[in-house]
Amino acid sequence: MARLILFNKPYGVLSQFTDRGTETARATLSDYVDVPRVYPAGRLDRDSEGLLLLTDDGKLQARIADPKHKMAKTYLVQVEGEPDEASLERLQKGVRLKDGVTRPAEAERIAEPDLWPRDPPIRVRKTVPDSWLRLTIREGRNRQVRRMTAAVGFPTLRLVRWRVGDWTVDGIPPGEWRDADG
Known part of the structure; x- marks a missing residue:
């Protein structure tokens, strides 16, 4: 059964589990969600807050994130x-x-x-x-x-x-x- 996590992403946190973008480490999902094999379904800018969905189901991830589904x-x-x-x-x-x-x-x-x-x-x-x-x-x-x-x-x-x-x-x-x- 697919797992779906609802995460309240704080301001300043990247919508990914690692940060390879700068020399100074920035907060990522791994600082908050210690669940193996889940990935964000869509993105939320670093300077935005609120609901970010994470799932271990590729089809569900695509249905949530793909604009053709008009969610x-x-x-x-x-x-x-x-x-x-x-x-x-x-x-x-x-x-x-x-x-x-x-x-x-x-x-x-x-x-x-x-x-x-x-x-x-x-x-x-x-x-x-x-x-x-x-x-x-x-x-x-x-x-x-x-x-x-x-x-x-x-x-x-x-x-x-x-x-x-x-x-x-x-x-x-x-x-x-x-x-x-x-």
Whole structure:
């Protein structure tokens, strides 16, 4: 039977088990998950937080990670500024990026979610307000959510992947993991 692990990846952790990129060692999955033969199903940028799925089943890994399956990924996004309805509509219809137009997304403003504190905290500017969005996409381009919010004029300050398909990070503290139910 396939094993599926739900991991709440902290800010600054690489979505891989080893780091060969720099002379200074960076935190990796091996610092948090001591389970043999599981691999990430998809990626989550080093400066993003939240749900990362790991599995020992290659077919499940492909189904989760491959954009052709259009698995929904929901993010809680803190942005600089206060997006208006026109900006949300642009996200909902698809945004032109350098690598083409994104698929339509679900996008809405939300109240500040009750999340764990980020370490280090985001940079706050006293003269610029910030707000939160819930953004659901069904593709996975490199740094896509950050590029989408910037394209509509609202740079991302904090990005937390909350849900992938039916799996959620709700109730899992940063740096912790649990096996998926059933």
